Amino acid sequence: MNLYKFARTIVAIILFPFYRIKVIGKENVPKQGPVIICSNHISNLDPPVVGITSPRDIYFMAKGELFEKPILGxxxxxIHAFPVKRGLSDRNALRKGLKILDNQETLGLFPEGTRSKSGELGKPLAGAGFFALRSQAVIIPCAIIGPYKPFKRLKVVYGSPVDMEHYRQSKASAKEAADGIMEEISKLIETHQK
Incomplete structure:
Protein backbone atom coordinates (compact mmCIF):
# COMPACT_ATOMS: atom_id res chain seq x y z
CA MET A 1 0.00 0.00 0.00
CA ASN A 2 1.48 3.39 -0.96
CA LEU A 3 1.58 6.37 1.39
CA TYR A 4 -1.40 8.08 -0.28
CA LYS A 5 -3.69 5.05 0.12
CA PHE A 6 -2.46 4.43 3.67
CA ALA A 7 -2.98 8.09 4.73
CA ARG A 8 -6.38 8.17 3.03
CA THR A 9 -7.54 5.04 4.90
CA ILE A 10 -6.39 6.35 8.30
CA VAL A 11 -7.90 9.83 7.75
CA ALA A 12 -11.19 8.31 6.55
CA ILE A 13 -11.43 6.09 9.66
CA ILE A 14 -11.04 9.20 11.85
CA LEU A 15 -13.00 11.88 9.97
CA PHE A 16 -16.03 9.98 8.63
CA PRO A 17 -17.51 9.19 12.07
CA PHE A 18 -16.16 12.35 13.77
CA TYR A 19 -17.92 14.71 11.35
CA ARG A 20 -20.68 12.26 10.28
CA ILE A 21 -19.66 12.93 6.67
CA LYS A 22 -22.38 12.43 4.10
CA VAL A 23 -21.27 12.24 0.44
CA ILE A 24 -23.68 13.14 -2.36
CA GLY A 25 -23.11 12.89 -6.12
CA LYS A 26 -19.91 10.84 -6.10
CA GLU A 27 -21.12 9.21 -9.31
CA ASN A 28 -20.67 12.59 -11.08
CA VAL A 29 -16.88 12.18 -10.92
CA PRO A 30 -15.71 10.39 -14.11
CA LYS A 31 -13.84 7.15 -13.47
CA GLN A 32 -11.23 7.92 -16.15
CA GLY A 33 -9.62 10.84 -17.92
CA PRO A 34 -8.48 14.22 -16.61
CA VAL A 35 -10.70 15.77 -13.92
CA ILE A 36 -10.56 19.02 -11.95
CA ILE A 37 -12.51 19.02 -8.69
CA CYS A 38 -13.22 22.62 -7.61
CA SER A 39 -14.45 23.13 -4.07
CA ASN A 40 -15.29 25.96 -1.71
CA HIS A 41 -12.78 26.39 1.13
CA ILE A 42 -14.01 26.73 4.73
CA SER A 43 -11.39 24.83 6.77
CA ASN A 44 -7.84 23.48 6.75
CA LEU A 45 -9.52 20.06 6.77
CA ASP A 46 -11.05 20.60 3.33
CA PRO A 47 -8.21 18.92 1.34
CA PRO A 48 -8.30 15.69 3.39
CA VAL A 49 -12.12 15.69 3.37
CA VAL A 50 -12.27 16.04 -0.43
CA GLY A 51 -9.44 13.49 -0.65
CA ILE A 52 -11.32 10.81 1.33
CA THR A 53 -14.72 11.41 -0.30
CA SER A 54 -13.59 11.53 -3.93
CA PRO A 55 -13.66 8.21 -5.81
CA ARG A 56 -10.29 9.13 -7.37
CA ASP A 57 -6.85 9.99 -6.02
CA ILE A 58 -6.37 13.76 -6.07
CA TYR A 59 -3.34 16.02 -6.48
CA PHE A 60 -3.59 19.27 -4.48
CA MET A 61 -1.53 22.45 -4.51
CA ALA A 62 -0.22 23.46 -1.10
CA LYS A 63 1.51 26.65 -0.03
CA GLY A 64 5.23 26.55 -0.80
CA GLU A 65 6.35 27.33 2.78
CA LEU A 66 5.13 23.91 3.95
CA PHE A 67 7.66 22.17 1.69
CA GLU A 68 10.59 24.00 3.31
CA LYS A 69 10.30 21.71 6.35
CA PRO A 70 12.16 18.55 5.24
CA ILE A 71 9.98 15.86 6.88
CA LEU A 72 6.67 17.61 6.19
CA GLY A 73 7.77 18.38 2.62
CA ILE A 79 0.29 12.29 -0.47
CA HIS A 80 0.21 13.99 -3.91
CA ALA A 81 0.58 17.63 -2.83
CA PHE A 82 2.82 19.99 -4.78
CA PRO A 83 4.05 23.49 -3.91
CA VAL A 84 2.63 26.79 -5.14
CA LYS A 85 3.99 30.26 -4.33
CA ARG A 86 1.01 32.23 -3.14
CA GLY A 87 0.40 35.77 -4.37
CA LEU A 88 2.49 35.17 -7.48
CA SER A 89 1.88 33.68 -10.88
CA ASP A 90 3.81 30.49 -10.16
CA ARG A 91 4.68 29.04 -13.57
CA ASN A 92 6.15 25.84 -12.12
CA ALA A 93 2.91 25.12 -10.25
CA LEU A 94 0.83 25.88 -13.37
CA ARG A 95 3.03 23.54 -15.45
CA LYS A 96 2.83 20.83 -12.80
CA GLY A 97 -0.99 21.12 -12.68
CA LEU A 98 -1.28 20.83 -16.47
CA LYS A 99 1.08 17.85 -16.47
CA ILE A 100 -1.12 16.07 -13.90
CA LEU A 101 -4.11 16.60 -16.20
CA ASP A 102 -2.10 15.51 -19.28
CA ASN A 103 -1.43 12.28 -17.37
CA GLN A 104 -5.22 11.74 -17.06
CA GLU A 105 -5.13 12.35 -13.31
CA THR A 106 -7.34 14.43 -10.96
CA LEU A 107 -6.42 17.91 -9.78
CA GLY A 108 -8.11 19.37 -6.68
CA LEU A 109 -8.48 23.15 -6.55
CA PHE A 110 -9.99 25.69 -4.17
CA PRO A 111 -10.83 28.56 -6.56
CA GLU A 112 -10.97 31.12 -3.73
CA GLY A 113 -7.27 30.48 -3.11
CA THR A 114 -7.64 30.81 0.65
CA ARG A 115 -10.02 29.79 3.42
CA SER A 116 -13.20 31.78 3.98
CA LYS A 117 -13.18 32.70 7.66
CA SER A 118 -16.90 33.58 7.57
CA GLY A 119 -17.90 30.40 5.73
CA GLU A 120 -19.39 32.58 2.96
CA LEU A 121 -18.24 31.99 -0.62
CA GLY A 122 -15.41 34.33 -1.59
CA LYS A 123 -14.44 35.62 -5.02
CA PRO A 124 -12.42 33.15 -7.10
CA LEU A 125 -8.91 33.77 -8.38
CA ALA A 126 -8.24 33.08 -12.06
CA GLY A 127 -6.33 29.81 -11.42
CA ALA A 128 -9.25 27.39 -11.70
CA GLY A 129 -10.34 29.09 -14.91
CA PHE A 130 -6.80 28.83 -16.30
CA PHE A 131 -6.67 25.06 -15.78
CA ALA A 132 -10.23 24.60 -17.03
CA LEU A 133 -9.58 26.50 -20.28
CA ARG A 134 -6.07 25.17 -20.91
CA SER A 135 -6.94 21.48 -20.50
CA GLN A 136 -9.62 19.09 -21.69
CA ALA A 137 -10.40 18.12 -18.10
CA VAL A 138 -13.94 17.52 -16.85
CA ILE A 139 -14.73 20.21 -14.25
CA ILE A 140 -16.62 18.90 -11.22
CA PRO A 141 -17.94 21.49 -8.74
CA CYS A 142 -17.84 20.39 -5.11
CA ALA A 143 -19.55 21.97 -2.10
CA ILE A 144 -18.44 21.34 1.47
CA ILE A 145 -21.36 22.27 3.69
CA GLY A 146 -20.37 22.58 7.35
CA PRO A 147 -19.76 23.59 9.97
CA TYR A 148 -16.90 21.37 11.10
CA LYS A 149 -18.29 20.45 14.51
CA PRO A 150 -17.74 17.06 16.16
CA PHE A 151 -20.63 14.65 15.48
CA LYS A 152 -22.62 17.26 13.50
CA ARG A 153 -23.41 16.34 9.89
CA LEU A 154 -20.88 17.54 7.28
CA LYS A 155 -21.99 17.25 3.65
CA VAL A 156 -19.71 16.91 0.64
CA VAL A 157 -21.64 17.35 -2.60
CA TYR A 158 -20.20 16.61 -6.06
CA GLY A 159 -22.18 18.33 -8.81
CA SER A 160 -22.64 17.60 -12.51
CA PRO A 161 -19.75 18.61 -14.81
CA VAL A 162 -19.54 22.32 -15.66
CA ASP A 163 -19.90 22.93 -19.40
CA MET A 164 -16.73 24.82 -20.38
CA GLU A 165 -17.35 24.76 -24.14
CA HIS A 166 -19.18 28.10 -24.33
CA TYR A 167 -16.36 29.73 -22.31
CA ARG A 168 -13.83 28.40 -24.82
CA GLN A 169 -15.89 29.43 -27.85
CA SER A 170 -16.52 32.94 -26.53
CA LYS A 171 -12.78 33.30 -25.74
CA ALA A 172 -13.63 33.97 -22.10
CA SER A 173 -10.90 35.03 -19.69
CA ALA A 174 -9.64 32.66 -16.98
CA LYS A 175 -11.36 34.89 -14.40
CA GLU A 176 -14.72 34.63 -16.21
CA ALA A 177 -14.37 30.83 -16.35
CA ALA A 178 -13.50 30.76 -12.63
CA ASP A 179 -16.58 32.90 -11.86
CA GLY A 180 -18.74 30.39 -13.77
CA ILE A 181 -17.30 27.49 -11.77
CA MET A 182 -17.93 29.35 -8.49
CA GLU A 183 -21.52 29.95 -9.55
CA GLU A 184 -22.03 26.18 -9.83
CA ILE A 185 -20.50 25.65 -6.37
CA SER A 186 -22.86 28.34 -5.02
CA LYS A 187 -25.87 26.55 -6.54
CA LEU A 188 -24.82 23.28 -4.87
CA ILE A 189 -24.58 25.02 -1.49
CA GLU A 190 -28.02 26.60 -1.92
CA THR A 191 -29.62 23.32 -2.98
CA HIS A 192 -28.12 21.13 -0.25
CA GLN A 193 -27.76 23.50 2.71
CA LYS A 194 -31.01 22.41 4.41
Missing amino acids: KLLLG
Whole structure:
Protein backbone atom coordinates (compact mmCIF):
# COMPACT_ATOMS: atom_id res chain seq x y z
CA MET A 1 0.00 0.00 0.00
CA ASN A 2 1.48 3.39 -0.96
CA LEU A 3 1.58 6.37 1.39
CA TYR A 4 -1.40 8.08 -0.28
CA LYS A 5 -3.69 5.05 0.12
CA PHE A 6 -2.46 4.43 3.67
CA ALA A 7 -2.98 8.09 4.73
CA ARG A 8 -6.38 8.17 3.03
CA THR A 9 -7.54 5.04 4.90
CA ILE A 10 -6.39 6.35 8.30
CA VAL A 11 -7.90 9.83 7.75
CA ALA A 12 -11.19 8.31 6.55
CA ILE A 13 -11.43 6.09 9.66
CA ILE A 14 -11.04 9.20 11.85
CA LEU A 15 -13.00 11.88 9.97
CA PHE A 16 -16.03 9.98 8.63
CA PRO A 17 -17.51 9.19 12.07
CA PHE A 18 -16.16 12.35 13.77
CA TYR A 19 -17.92 14.71 11.35
CA ARG A 20 -20.68 12.26 10.28
CA ILE A 21 -19.66 12.93 6.67
CA LYS A 22 -22.38 12.43 4.10
CA VAL A 23 -21.27 12.24 0.44
CA ILE A 24 -23.68 13.14 -2.36
CA GLY A 25 -23.11 12.89 -6.12
CA LYS A 26 -19.91 10.84 -6.10
CA GLU A 27 -21.12 9.21 -9.31
CA ASN A 28 -20.67 12.59 -11.08
CA VAL A 29 -16.88 12.18 -10.92
CA PRO A 30 -15.71 10.39 -14.11
CA LYS A 31 -13.84 7.15 -13.47
CA GLN A 32 -11.23 7.92 -16.15
CA GLY A 33 -9.62 10.84 -17.92
CA PRO A 34 -8.48 14.22 -16.61
CA VAL A 35 -10.70 15.77 -13.92
CA ILE A 36 -10.56 19.02 -11.95
CA ILE A 37 -12.51 19.02 -8.69
CA CYS A 38 -13.22 22.62 -7.61
CA SER A 39 -14.45 23.13 -4.07
CA ASN A 40 -15.29 25.96 -1.71
CA HIS A 41 -12.78 26.39 1.13
CA ILE A 42 -14.01 26.73 4.73
CA SER A 43 -11.39 24.83 6.77
CA ASN A 44 -7.84 23.48 6.75
CA LEU A 45 -9.52 20.06 6.77
CA ASP A 46 -11.05 20.60 3.33
CA PRO A 47 -8.21 18.92 1.34
CA PRO A 48 -8.30 15.69 3.39
CA VAL A 49 -12.12 15.69 3.37
CA VAL A 50 -12.27 16.04 -0.43
CA GLY A 51 -9.44 13.49 -0.65
CA ILE A 52 -11.32 10.81 1.33
CA THR A 53 -14.72 11.41 -0.30
CA SER A 54 -13.59 11.53 -3.93
CA PRO A 55 -13.66 8.21 -5.81
CA ARG A 56 -10.29 9.13 -7.37
CA ASP A 57 -6.85 9.99 -6.02
CA ILE A 58 -6.37 13.76 -6.07
CA TYR A 59 -3.34 16.02 -6.48
CA PHE A 60 -3.59 19.27 -4.48
CA MET A 61 -1.53 22.45 -4.51
CA ALA A 62 -0.22 23.46 -1.10
CA LYS A 63 1.51 26.65 -0.03
CA GLY A 64 5.23 26.55 -0.80
CA GLU A 65 6.35 27.33 2.78
CA LEU A 66 5.13 23.91 3.95
CA PHE A 67 7.66 22.17 1.69
CA GLU A 68 10.59 24.00 3.31
CA LYS A 69 10.30 21.71 6.35
CA PRO A 70 12.16 18.55 5.24
CA ILE A 71 9.98 15.86 6.88
CA LEU A 72 6.67 17.61 6.19
CA GLY A 73 7.77 18.38 2.62
CA LYS A 74 8.49 14.70 1.90
CA LEU A 75 5.20 13.66 3.49
CA LEU A 76 3.23 16.16 1.41
CA LEU A 77 4.85 14.96 -1.82
CA GLY A 78 3.98 11.38 -0.79
CA ILE A 79 0.29 12.29 -0.47
CA HIS A 80 0.21 13.99 -3.91
CA ALA A 81 0.58 17.63 -2.83
CA PHE A 82 2.82 19.99 -4.78
CA PRO A 83 4.05 23.49 -3.91
CA VAL A 84 2.63 26.79 -5.14
CA LYS A 85 3.99 30.26 -4.33
CA ARG A 86 1.01 32.23 -3.14
CA GLY A 87 0.40 35.77 -4.37
CA LEU A 88 2.49 35.17 -7.48
CA SER A 89 1.88 33.68 -10.88
CA ASP A 90 3.81 30.49 -10.16
CA ARG A 91 4.68 29.04 -13.57
CA ASN A 92 6.15 25.84 -12.12
CA ALA A 93 2.91 25.12 -10.25
CA LEU A 94 0.83 25.88 -13.37
CA ARG A 95 3.03 23.54 -15.45
CA LYS A 96 2.83 20.83 -12.80
CA GLY A 97 -0.99 21.12 -12.68
CA LEU A 98 -1.28 20.83 -16.47
CA LYS A 99 1.08 17.85 -16.47
CA ILE A 100 -1.12 16.07 -13.90
CA LEU A 101 -4.11 16.60 -16.20
CA ASP A 102 -2.10 15.51 -19.28
CA ASN A 103 -1.43 12.28 -17.37
CA GLN A 104 -5.22 11.74 -17.06
CA GLU A 105 -5.13 12.35 -13.31
CA THR A 106 -7.34 14.43 -10.96
CA LEU A 107 -6.42 17.91 -9.78
CA GLY A 108 -8.11 19.37 -6.68
CA LEU A 109 -8.48 23.15 -6.55
CA PHE A 110 -9.99 25.69 -4.17
CA PRO A 111 -10.83 28.56 -6.56
CA GLU A 112 -10.97 31.12 -3.73
CA GLY A 113 -7.27 30.48 -3.11
CA THR A 114 -7.64 30.81 0.65
CA ARG A 115 -10.02 29.79 3.42
CA SER A 116 -13.20 31.78 3.98
CA LYS A 117 -13.18 32.70 7.66
CA SER A 118 -16.90 33.58 7.57
CA GLY A 119 -17.90 30.40 5.73
CA GLU A 120 -19.39 32.58 2.96
CA LEU A 121 -18.24 31.99 -0.62
CA GLY A 122 -15.41 34.33 -1.59
CA LYS A 123 -14.44 35.62 -5.02
CA PRO A 124 -12.42 33.15 -7.10
CA LEU A 125 -8.91 33.77 -8.38
CA ALA A 126 -8.24 33.08 -12.06
CA GLY A 127 -6.33 29.81 -11.42
CA ALA A 128 -9.25 27.39 -11.70
CA GLY A 129 -10.34 29.09 -14.91
CA PHE A 130 -6.80 28.83 -16.30
CA PHE A 131 -6.67 25.06 -15.78
CA ALA A 132 -10.23 24.60 -17.03
CA LEU A 133 -9.58 26.50 -20.28
CA ARG A 134 -6.07 25.17 -20.91
CA SER A 135 -6.94 21.48 -20.50
CA GLN A 136 -9.62 19.09 -21.69
CA ALA A 137 -10.40 18.12 -18.10
CA VAL A 138 -13.94 17.52 -16.85
CA ILE A 139 -14.73 20.21 -14.25
CA ILE A 140 -16.62 18.90 -11.22
CA PRO A 141 -17.94 21.49 -8.74
CA CYS A 142 -17.84 20.39 -5.11
CA ALA A 143 -19.55 21.97 -2.10
CA ILE A 144 -18.44 21.34 1.47
CA ILE A 145 -21.36 22.27 3.69
CA GLY A 146 -20.37 22.58 7.35
CA PRO A 147 -19.76 23.59 9.97
CA TYR A 148 -16.90 21.37 11.10
CA LYS A 149 -18.29 20.45 14.51
CA PRO A 150 -17.74 17.06 16.16
CA PHE A 151 -20.63 14.65 15.48
CA LYS A 152 -22.62 17.26 13.50
CA ARG A 153 -23.41 16.34 9.89
CA LEU A 154 -20.88 17.54 7.28
CA LYS A 155 -21.99 17.25 3.65
CA VAL A 156 -19.71 16.91 0.64
CA VAL A 157 -21.64 17.35 -2.60
CA TYR A 158 -20.20 16.61 -6.06
CA GLY A 159 -22.18 18.33 -8.81
CA SER A 160 -22.64 17.60 -12.51
CA PRO A 161 -19.75 18.61 -14.81
CA VAL A 162 -19.54 22.32 -15.66
CA ASP A 163 -19.90 22.93 -19.40
CA MET A 164 -16.73 24.82 -20.38
CA GLU A 165 -17.35 24.76 -24.14
CA HIS A 166 -19.18 28.10 -24.33
CA TYR A 167 -16.36 29.73 -22.31
CA ARG A 168 -13.83 28.40 -24.82
CA GLN A 169 -15.89 29.43 -27.85
CA SER A 170 -16.52 32.94 -26.53
CA LYS A 171 -12.78 33.30 -25.74
CA ALA A 172 -13.63 33.97 -22.10
CA SER A 173 -10.90 35.03 -19.69
CA ALA A 174 -9.64 32.66 -16.98
CA LYS A 175 -11.36 34.89 -14.40
CA GLU A 176 -14.72 34.63 -16.21
CA ALA A 177 -14.37 30.83 -16.35
CA ALA A 178 -13.50 30.76 -12.63
CA ASP A 179 -16.58 32.90 -11.86
CA GLY A 180 -18.74 30.39 -13.77
CA ILE A 181 -17.30 27.49 -11.77
CA MET A 182 -17.93 29.35 -8.49
CA GLU A 183 -21.52 29.95 -9.55
CA GLU A 184 -22.03 26.18 -9.83
CA ILE A 185 -20.50 25.65 -6.37
CA SER A 186 -22.86 28.34 -5.02
CA LYS A 187 -25.87 26.55 -6.54
CA LEU A 188 -24.82 23.28 -4.87
CA ILE A 189 -24.58 25.02 -1.49
CA GLU A 190 -28.02 26.60 -1.92
CA THR A 191 -29.62 23.32 -2.98
CA HIS A 192 -28.12 21.13 -0.25
CA GLN A 193 -27.76 23.50 2.71
CA LYS A 194 -31.01 22.41 4.41
